Amino acid sequence: xxxxxxxxxxxxxxxxxxxxxxxxxxxxxxxxxxxxxxxxxxxxxxxxxxxxxxxxxxxxxxxxxxxxxxxxxxxxxxxxxxxxxxxxxxxxxxxxxxxxxxxxxxxxxxxxxxxxxxxxxxxxxxxxxxxxxxxxxxxxxxxxxxxxxxxxxxxxxxxxxxxxxxxxxxxxxxxxxxxxxxxxxxxxxxxxxxxxxxxxxxxxxxxxxxxxxxxxxxxxxxxxxxxxx
Numbered sequence: 001x002x003x004x005x006x007x008x009x010x011x012x013x014x015x016x017x018x019x020x021x022x023x024x025x026x027x028x029x030x031x032x033x034x035x036x037x038x039x040x041x042x043x044x045x046x047x048x049x050x051x052x053x054x055x056x057x058x059x060x061x062x063x064x065x066x067x068x069x070x071x072x073x074x075x076x077x078x079x080x081x082x083x084x085x086x087x088x089x090x091x092x093x094x095x096x097x098x099x100x101x102x103x104x105x106x107x108x109x110x111x112x113x114x115x116x117x118x119x120x121x122x123x124x125x126x127x128x129x130x131x132x133x134x135x136x137x138x139x140x141x142x143x144x145x146x147x148x149x150x151x152x153x154x155x156x157x158x159x160x161x162x163x164x165x166x167x168x169x170x171x172x173x174x175x176x177x178x179x180x181x182x183x184x185x186x187x188x189x190x191x192x193x194x195x196x197x198x199x200x201x202x203x204x205x206x207x208x209x210x211x212x213x214x215x216x217x218x219x220x221x222x223x224x225x226x227x228x229x
Contacts, residue, residue, distance in 0.1 A: 030121075030134070034090045034108055037137040038218055042090025046110035046138070050082040050094060054101045077102070091133070106136065113138040114185045141183040142192045144213065144221040150176045152228050154203050160227050162198035162209070176227055184215065191216045202229040 034046040055077060084092040108116040116138050148162055154174040162169050165182040186192040191214050198209040207229050215221040 028096055030094045030096055030104075031132070032084075032086070032092050032094075032106065032108075033133050033135045034086050034092075034110065035135060035137050036113075037139045040137075042086070042088075043110050043113065043138060044086055044088045044090060046086040046090070046092075046108050046113075048084045048086065048092050048094075048136075049107045049109075050084075051105040051107070052080050052082070052099075052101050053103055054078050054080075054099045106134065108136045108138055110138055112183065113140050139186075140217065141185055142215045142217050142221065144182050144184065144192075144194050144215040144223065146180045146182075146196060147222060147224045148176060148178045148180070148227055149224065150174075150202075150227050154228075157201075158203065159201045160198060162196065162225070164194060164196035186217070196225075198225075200227050200229060202227060205229045 030050075032048055034043045034048070035041060036043055082094050084094055086092045104121040105118050106121065107118045116136050121134065144164075146162065146164060148160055148169070148171060154176075156172075156174050158172065158174055158176070160169075160171045160176055160178075162171075162178075162180060164180060165184050167180060167182050169178055169180045171178040182194065184192045184194055193212050194215055195212045196209065197211075200207045200209065209225070213221075213223045
């Protein structure tokens, strides 16, 4: 009888240990909400990448390297990735396997937005994150418009070659009125410095342009370039 009781007690302890281990993993689903950092509106069609690192279950020697984030000796670090796209409400859900991930690095990409800062999802209790939503706020790229306009008529053979931020426009004729729109990123400063360059052939003369403008988020950022010589 004592043996049976002892076995039942041991079995109960093992079940409790297993139950406690299962809580120490990421949840079955991880949800993300991607929004515009200025308007706070959802961003649809954003690409979310999850880079996940976990330990090999078997000890196969010392696989740690100098500078490793988690130098746990004797276990090889395994990696995997998941990719998903936000819906019209800016949401995306990832199904997860029950692995004890050391960390998960989410990153986001969306057209017209700057790359999001990669942040680490710390390993937290399953209880606390069920139905939780991680929000990623993305900064929109700064838009600037260059207006190339002649106030005085020139010659039919006149031309302007103008470029900025990897985009170029070529205009011809005696009356030029063209626009070039660019999108740029700003990292540390609350504005963006945008360089531009060009060559103006006007009324038999030639002038080379090389200068910059300063553009701000959520501003019109329209810059008039006088091409008269």
